[in-house]
């Protein structure tokens with residue numbers, strides 16, 4: 139069986155006053171119908187990796203790769219036109235802040251319906267039913283009322299659930315979730331992630347979960363890639379994250395305070411330990 | 416260490432070096448925009464022409480030589496002569512002084528007035544805001560040229576009164592911009608932080624709020640210059656601005672209107688000057704907007 | 716002696732109450748945390764103490780002196796605040812040097828240059844940062860500048876509004892260590908807002924849990940090790956913050 143996503147030597151660069159700099163420097167991985175996490179600090183190139191897969195990096199940004207296959211089709215050779223039916227329908231992306239990703243002048247229900255209509259023709263009644271089912275699936279109690287609300291009328295957690303509904307209703311094979319819960323409170327975070335997890339597992343989808351939170355990724359993924367300044371420095375099974383060997387990963391893990399903290403000083407990352415090479 | 420390195424130093428050694436570096440970087444960014452450079456060159460040309468008018472102009476802009484009325488452009492009179500036999504080129508060159516003076520005076524009067532009224536209204540909000548903005552809206556709701564006309568009619572025609580009238584019509588737009596800008600950051604944390612230190616409201620407005628409104632103000636004033644020149648020309652054209660024999664471009668067009676069919680150059684030459692300078696300010700303003708745009712400034 | 720005492724404090728915005736009937740006593744030299752979800756009114760409490768949310772009723776006293784409703788100069792010397800957003804708390808057109816000099820100028824304090832370089836050293840920034848603009852600093856460096864600014868007037872109380880929530884964990888560790896060291900060296904009192912319970916475990920002695928504008932429980936931070944909370948909301952927050960993982964680990 140071919141994997142869902144195969145990325146080989148992905149590079150993303152931007153022009154700056156100091157010439158072109160690479161923000162993703164040769165990332166390779168394969169993803170089956172499983173949950174893969176990408177962690178790293180801000181600026182490490184996680185979002186750029188996610189966006190490059192969807193070919194969402196605009197000029198002057200430049201993407202190169204040796205191979206970028208999605209379910210047997212080559213993403214690199216596709217034109218922008220040919221990408222459109224893939225995006226949304228077969229691979230979707232959830233962004234960090236629902237406030238910026240939802241159209242403020244369209245009701246939530248209309249936006250979710252639009253996500254279906256962009257890719258298939260569905261009779262009106264069936265569409266309304268599917269929207270209601272989807273809203274129920276993301277545990278919105280009163281789907282008919284919520285469908286008529288505008289994005290500014292829903293709370294952060296509910297907005298993120300609406301985003302998930304919108305991204306999952308076309309039944310994609312791959313979901314890229316870029317910091318899906320960073321704007322949410324801890325108590326809501328778990329609900330949203332449990333929900334994503336359940337939908338992924340039930341539908342046999344692939345998940346690429348991008349986050350800066352190591353504990354969260356360890357909890358919700360099968361495998362983890364740790365990124366630092368555009369490179370994957372470590373790749374391991376989620377269960378083995380706490381036995382990570384790379385000094386960067388170890389440094390990050392040690393710097394996180396624990397709920398039963400007894401240390402007097404938190405160890406600080408010594409960046410010279412590996413970036414010297 | 417070269418001057419360039421000194422200016423681009425990431426770790427400056429003094430406040431002066433830091434500010435010089437900031438302006439140098441802005442200048443560099445501006446130079447990358449060809450239209451902005453063109454605009455800046457046109458305005459430099461205007462300033463140079465105004466300063467060196469007596470040396471550039473071959474003749475006096477006033478006086479009359481009735482024996483050579485309405486001559487077409489030639490090697491002796493590059494832009495021809497007008498109905499009193501004056502060299503149009505010389506008059507256009509001297510006219511640069513008047514245009515520059517109008518532009519500078521309007522900017523000096525209207526921009527700070529609008530800036531302060533807008534910043535005060537935006538910073539305090541509440542009834543101060545309602546009062547000041549109500550006042551502003553009264554001015555804003557009247558067509559500029561009509562308002563200027565009314566003022567000139569009341570004050571009497573003349574270039575000084577025209578400038579005052581234009582300034583009075585120009586400030587409300589600046590007050591609106593400054594207020595809108597101030598409102599976006601009046602409750603931001605850096606303003607809260609200076610309040611907490613115990614700084615007075617006057618200090619906060621003067622030293623913390625106004626500098627942030629400055630860039631959008633500079634952009635807006637630059638873009639407005641074209642309109643101001645045109646309003647001044649319009650007043651001149653209507654005979655309410657500069658009075659003869661002052662070589663004001665609008666007044667010159669007005670005089671040339673009578674001969675527009677047979678002696679086109681009389682009205683057209685000062686018209687070209689107005690268009691060129693207006694374009695210059697527009698190009699520069701557009702370029703400045705790209706450089707000074709606050710969203711741009713946040714990133715590096 | 717109590718550093719901050721709040722008695723039945725109700726704070727409103729435009730007539731609508733955001734915080735209801737909060738009473739707290741924070742001892743001198745203590746590090747006290749206010750935790751809760753966003754919108755629960757944590758920042759509002761700090762803003763009322765600082766004088767930035769003037770619509771309140773009840774009683775606020777700081778170091779025994781009753782507090783007025785607006786910012787004032789004398790108060791500025793006893794109590795300062797560090798804000799959440801390192802990108803929004805520094806004036807974009809002012810160098811680090813002028814940000815740090817401002818409190819000294821306002822209070823007519825001389826020897827500014829010396830005090831500025833001393834403050835930079837205190838927060839672990841080299842002199843090469845002194846004349847940089849905020850856009851030339853990273854998030855962690857900006858937060859150090861904000862802490863230095865709060866320390867310029869040598870206050871005894873610091874109000875910290877989520878000082879590390881916008882930072883990466885590695886940078887958060889540096890800032891938390893810095894705050895801890897400063898408190899020890901200068902005998903400061905901290906009132907710190909956060910939604911991150913592990914940060915409380917590291918930094919604070921006691922905590923108050925807020926929900927929907929009310930304090931629902933006050934507990935010592937040792938409760939984070941044992942899970943000893945009585946209020947259902949506090950227990951929920953504790954469980955969501957990783958408290959539910961401690962019990963099985965202890966069992967191993």
Ligand SMILES: Nc1ncnc2c1ncn2[C@@H]1O[C@H](COP(=O)(O)OP(=O)(O)O)[C@@H](O)[C@H]1O
Pocket residue numbers: 152153154161178179180181182183184185186187199
């Ligand atoms: N348009 C751009 N031009 C230049 N550099 C960029 C641009 N967009 C992003 N970058 C840089 O790319 C790097 C990686 O960004 P990103 O993938 O968003 O990081 P993160 O891991 O936080 O998601 C950052 O250092 C950022 O500064």
Ligand SMILES: Nc1ncnc2c1ncn2[C@@H]1O[C@H](COP(=O)(O)OP(=O)(O)O)[C@@H](O)[C@H]1O
Pocket residue numbers: 728729733751752753754755756757758759760
């Ligand atoms: N300037 C303001 N005007 C009106 N309401 C506000 C303002 N600031 C905060 N609020 C409201 O007060 C409540 C508490 O906010 P806040 O203290 O910022 O919460 P927290 O810091 O716990 O996230 C929220 O419901 C918020 O909507």
Ligand SMILES: [Mg+2]
Pocket residue numbers: 184185186316317
């Ligand atoms: Mg990102």
Ligand SMILES: [Mg+2]
Pocket residue numbers: 757758759
């Ligand atoms: Mg807050």
